[in-house]
Amino acid sequence: MDKVLEKKKGFALVFSRKALPYWFCAIMAGFILWLVFRDDASTLRVDADTLAISEVTEGEFNDYIRISGQVQPMTTIQISPQEGGVVQEIIIEEGSKVKAGDEIIRLSNDNLDLQILNSEAELAEKENLLRNTLISMEQQRLSVRQEKLQLQIDVRRLQRAFEQNKALFEDKLIAREAYLRSLEDYEMAAGRLELVNERAEQDSLYRSIEISRMEESLENMRLNMQMIRRRKDNLTIKAPIDGELGLLDVVLGQSIGSGTRIGQINELGSYKIEAQIDEHYIDRVSAGLTASFERQNESYDAVIRKVYPEVREGKFKADFKFSGEQPANIRTGQTYYLNLQLGQPEKAILIPRGTFYQKTGGKWIFVVVPEGGKAVRREIRIGRQNPQFYEVLEGLRPGEKVITSGYDNFGDNEVLVF
Secondary structure, three states, X not given: OOOOOOOOOOHHHHOOXXXXXXXXXXXXXXXXHHHHHOOOOOEEEOOHHHOOEEEOEEEEEOOEEEEEEEEEEOOEEEEOOOOOEEEEEEOOOOOOEEOOOOEEEEEEOHHHHHHHHHHHHHHHHHHHHHHXXXXXXXXXXXHHHHHHHHHHHHHHHHHHHHHXXXXXXHOOOOOHHHHXXXXXXXXXXXXXHHHHHHHHHXXXXXXXXXXXXXXXXXXXXXXXXHHHHHHHHOOEEEOOOXXXXXXXXXXXXXXXXXXXXXXXXXXXXXXXXXXEEEHHHOOOOOOOOEEEEEXXXXXXXXXXXXXXXXXXXXXXXXXXXXXXXXXXXXXXXXXXXXXXXXXXXXXXXXXXXXXXXXXXXXXXXXXXXXXXXXXXXXXXXXXXXXXXEXXXXXXXXXXXXXXXXXXXXXXXXXXXXX
């Protein structure tokens, strides 16, 4: 006799053999959902107390950079000897106040002294030569004049004899030969007188030209002598302007060549600030930009007067001038820290500066989730920066919190669990 089987109900039906296929399908569906929605991000546990967590804010971004500069005189004049020599005496020490014309250093130069002696001797020789030449020319002039006077007397005497012989010859009282001889003697004397007159004229021209040349040569030697004596004066180095002797790099007995820079004089009362700026900002820095700094609890303003285009060791130089009062007791070489304004303040999303930037380059950051138990990596884009904040262009909203401390120990993990 067959036994009637009772149908399973409730939990018995759920765990029956017929329900096994349904259980298998449910488990597979759950596994698939887990694969789809699971978090593949690598995770690292960190101590929250060692992290610097900052809040993202929206505010005014002040576009400036902080730079350091040194105070320098607005006008600096280099001291260089016009004549080389050996340092014999240092009259004024470095750092002293000087007036224009004050003697600073005395040099000695034996070669220059020898040149002066030789020039003086040569000048004296030229003067003696000119004097002797003038005497000789004067004697020659007197000799020619005396000869001319004698010939003039001879001509007059022979002329009278000729005229007498002519009258006698016309009266046929003397022979023709006597008459012709008196004529020839008279003509010869007249010719000699004419030659002497011509020679006297030529000698006069020659003497004037020769004397002019010798006097010109003598004057040139005198000028040369004056120049050499002025070179002697150049051995004493004097201050060209009123100011402060800011640098003097010489010692007694040192040999200094002509044109060698040995010091400088700083004009007092007007100063500038020389600053070295990172080449990253070279396209944004130009003359006319303003800067400010604080000194002894007082605020001062400056403006860029000149930007030097040359870049050395990753930096370029700019000169600032004060646009108002100068600090009290300002000194050459003092260091001031300036805030250089690169643009006008603008509204922006901001995060405080931090060492995370060295690792990420501003391309991503760890953002704390609203629950606060962990932080996840997020792509961002950072624009400008100043000494206090980064300007966030994309990726963050005001009110969110981010980790701004260093990321060196986080490796490539994308989730940080506190």
